[in-house]
Amino acid sequence: MAVSRPALRLQDSLAALPGIGPALAGRMAGLGLTRIEDLLFHLPLRFQDRRRLLPIASLRPGMECAVLGEIVDLQRQTGRREQWLLRLADASGAALRLRFFHLSPALRQQWHSGRRLWCFGELRAGLQGLEMVHPEWQLADRGDFRPPEHLTPFYPSTQGIHQQQWRRFIAAAQELLPSLADPLQAYFPDWPSMADSIRYLHRGGERAPMAADREWQRVALEELLAHHLALRRERRKSAAQLAESVPDPRLWQRLRRTLSFSPTSAQERVIAEAVADLASQRPMRRLVQGDVGSGKTLVAVAILLHVVAAGKQVAVMAPTEILAVQLYERLQSWLSSLDVAVGLLLGSQGLRQRRTTMTDLQEGSLSVVCGTQALFQENVEFARLGLVIIDEQHRFGVEQRRRLLEKGDLPHLLVMTATPIPRTLAMTLHADLDISSIDELPPGRQPIDTLVLADDRREELIQRLHHLLAAGRQIYWVCPLIEESEILQLQAAETSYADLQAVLPEISIGLLHGRQRSEEKAQIMEAFRHGKLRILVATTVIEVGVDVPNASVMVIEHAERLGLAQLHQLRGRVGRGAQASVCILMYHAPLSAKARERLQILRASQDGFVIARKDLEMRGPGEFLGVRQSGERQLRIADLLRDEALLALLPGLAERLERDCPEAIDVLVQRWLGSGTAYAAIG
16 A cells, blocks of 8 residues: 655755755755745745747747747757757748757657657857757647746856756645744735735746845845844843942043044943943944044043943954054054053954964953954953954954853953945844944044046046155055956055155155055054155055055055945045045056946045945945955845835834734744754844
8 A cells, every 4th residue: 555645844855845855955955945934935046937838940049949840850969079969940931940969769769759858048150051059948739738828037056057957846845835933914914915926926927036026125125124023032042141230430531531532422322322231231232334544443442441441352353454453553642641451352363463462362461452363262251351343343253243242251342344235125134133333523623525537547646646745745556456457457565656656766665465464554554644655556466444644645556446435434534634635546447337436436426425425325235244255144035225215114014013923023034044043142
C-alpha cells in the first residue's frame, strides 16, 4: 500500500518539497531560503512575455520571441564539435533553424518530421537565415502541452539551480498561499490580500509588476512594518533593562568655563536630551546627526564628561586611524586640564604600546580611549565601560558595534553621523534610537564659494593659487586614486604631487594616502595643521573629521567621480577659519547627465540636509545609508525613498498590532527577518 505524504505547510523545511534534496536545500540556504514560505518572497528579477506567438516570416535578428511550427527536418552537422540543426516551418511559409550542441538520442527519436514544436529564444542571423541557439522548447502536439498563460519570471539564482527548477518549486509553494497568514488584511480591507499580491508579483498581468501597483505596495508595507516592529521590540527590551544613572555635570561645567565660545542652542538642546537619557536608568540609545561643521564633537565631549565624572569609562570608535588620532588629540587638549586620562588604541601601533593602553583600560586608570576596530578585539577589556560613542556610524558593521557594546554591562550608546537623512526615514530606519539633530552651524563659519572647472584649465588654476599661497593660505588638493589607472584615466595623487612640486618648487607640499603607515600619516597631518606644509595632496582619507582652520582652499580632482555626500564632506574641510574659503570642483569632460547634476547641486547649496536628500534620491537608500557595506539587512521589496508615503503609516499600525494582535508580530518578523533581528538592539 502506497504511503501518503503528510500535507505540506508553509513553515516546513524546503527539503519537504519533492525534488529538493540536501544539496539543493544547501544552495538555497545560501540565498537565505530555508522554509517553503521563503520561496513566496523570493521574487522575480525580470519577466519575459512568451504568450504571444509570432509568424516566422515576421521575425528579425535580435528579437526574443515564441514561435510554434512543424518540424521539417533534423540534420547532424559534424566538424570541430557535433551540432544538430532542426528546421521549423509554420503557416506563414517561412522556416527557422534551431541549433543545438547537445541532443540526447531520446530527443532525436522524438523530433521527427511532422511533429509540432513550441520554442522561445533570441534570434540571430545565421549563414542560412535566421536561427535560435538552444531555445527553450516543448512538444506542442502532446496532451500535456500548455502554452504560457502568464509572463515568465526569472528569479535570482545561484550555481546549480536553473530557472525551470525555481518556477516549479515556487509554483508548488504558491499552492499553499491560502494558508498564508495575513494580519494586515483587517486594517486594509480595500487593498489586495497578501496572497493575491504575492501571486501577482510572481506572474504579473498584462505587463510586469511595477512599484506603483497596489499589490507591490501591499507587500512593501508589510516588509517595512516587519522591520519597524523588530526595532520597536528591541527598543522595549532595552528600555526594560536597568542601566546605571551616570550624569554628573561637574567636569562639563568646568570645561565650559574654559571655552572661548558658547555652544549653539542646537548643541545645548542635544546635550540636554542625551543627559536626560543618562539619568533615566535605561541604556541610552541616541543618534546625533548634524551637518559638516555643526559641532558634533563638542556635543560628544559634553556627554562623555557626564559619564567620566560619574566614574565610568568611555570608548570612542572612529572609522579611520587619521580620524581616531585627531579625536584623541582634540580630546587630550580639552580634557588634560580636567585631569581626565585619554588613550589611543590602533591596530597599527606597536605591541608594547597597545599592551600598555589595554592594561590601563583593564585596571581603570584610563577614562577615555579613542580608536578604530582595535577597540572591540577579544583581548581588550574595560574596568567599567559606561558609554560607547561611534562616529560616522554607517561605516561600521552591525557585528562590530555589538562586540564593542558587549565590553561593558549595558553601556550607553551614542552614534553620530554627518550624513543626515529625512526625519520620517530616520524614525523608521532607527526606530530603536532616539534621534537628535544639530540643525544650526556655529557662528563664524564662513560660506564656501564653490566653483566648477574643467581640468584642461589646470595651469590657469595653479597660477591663481600663487596669489592665495602668497597671502598665507593653505590648500587641500584631493585626488580619488593613489596610483595611475589606465582604465579610469584619473589623475592620481602621486602624479599631482609631482606636478605641483615641479611648478611650485618654492612651496612645501605633502602627500597623504591610505597606504602610508599610521605614524607617517599622523606626522604629515601634524605638519599641515601647524603650517609647515602649505599644500596637502591627498586621497579621500581626509573626507571626515580633519580640522585645519587655516586651510581655506579645497581642490577636488575628478569631482564627477564622487557622490554628493562625499563631495560635501570634503568641501566641509575648509571654511573653518576666519578667511573666505573656496572649493574648486575639477572635472574631466565629457560629463554625464548625473555627474553634471551632482556638481550643479553642490554649487547651489551648502545645506547638508538638502544635499543628503538629493543624494538619497540619486543613489538610492542602500548605497546612501551604507547598508551594503555595513551588514545591515537590506529590504527586498520596499524602497525607503520611493515608499516614503508608507513610512508614515508604520508607527500607528505598529501600535494597533501591539494592542490588538500581538501574536502577529512574531509571524511578520519571522517572515521577513528570520532569526536575524539582533542587529536592531545595537543601533
